[in-house]
Amino acid sequence: MKELNELNLPANVRYTEDHEWAKIVGSTVRIGVSDYAQDQLGDIVFVEFPEVGDSFEQGEEFGSLESVKAVSELYLPLSGEIVAINEDLADSPELINEDPYVNWIVEIKPADKSEFEELMNAEQYMDMLEG
Numbered sequence: 001m002k003e004l005n006e007l008n009l010p011a012n013v014r015y016t017e018d019h020e021w022a023k024i025v026g027s028t029v030r031i032g033v034s035d036y037a038q039d040q041l042g043d044i045v046f047v048e049f050p051e052v053g054d055s056f057e058q059g060e061e062f063g064s065l066e067s068v069k070a071v072s073e074l075y076l077p078l079s080g081e082i083v084a085i086n087e088d089l090a091d092s093p094e095l096i097n098e099d100p101y102v103n104w105i106v107e108i109k110p111a112d113k114s115e116f117e118e119l120m121n122a123e124q125y126m127d128m129l130e131g
Helices: 035-041 114-118 122-130
Strands: 020-025 028-033 044-048 061-067 071-075 080-085 106-110
Touching: 028 080, 035 061
Parallel strands: none
Antiparallel strands: 020 028, 028 106, 044 061, 061 071, 080 106
16 A cells, blocks of 8 residues: 555546546546545456436446455546546456556536536645545
8 A cells, every 4th residue: 555645646636535536628527536545445346337428416426446355436526417438447447556547437527617626636635635
């Protein structure tokens, strides 16, 4: 397991208390899990995805990650409609362990982009982890 000072926490994404991240990409938002989350889970062996077209409210469960240690629910950082899932993870879920920021899980069309501003920046997220 990594020490907190070893974590990769990019400044260009926002974070949730549940360890998801969100990044604006044009008119959509990509969602994944933080380096902290993948490190705590260990080797990820399965990703449960929602269906494209499903809509969720902010904070609602939209899927899960299964590792050799545990199953962890995934919660949507922003309200919106699923417009894409990262198909690569269906066959190779371990890609999340290799780089959790390149290997996003879902992409959404946000219902309210202002919710993005409510999420933590990297510094605030680190403060929470150190909490």
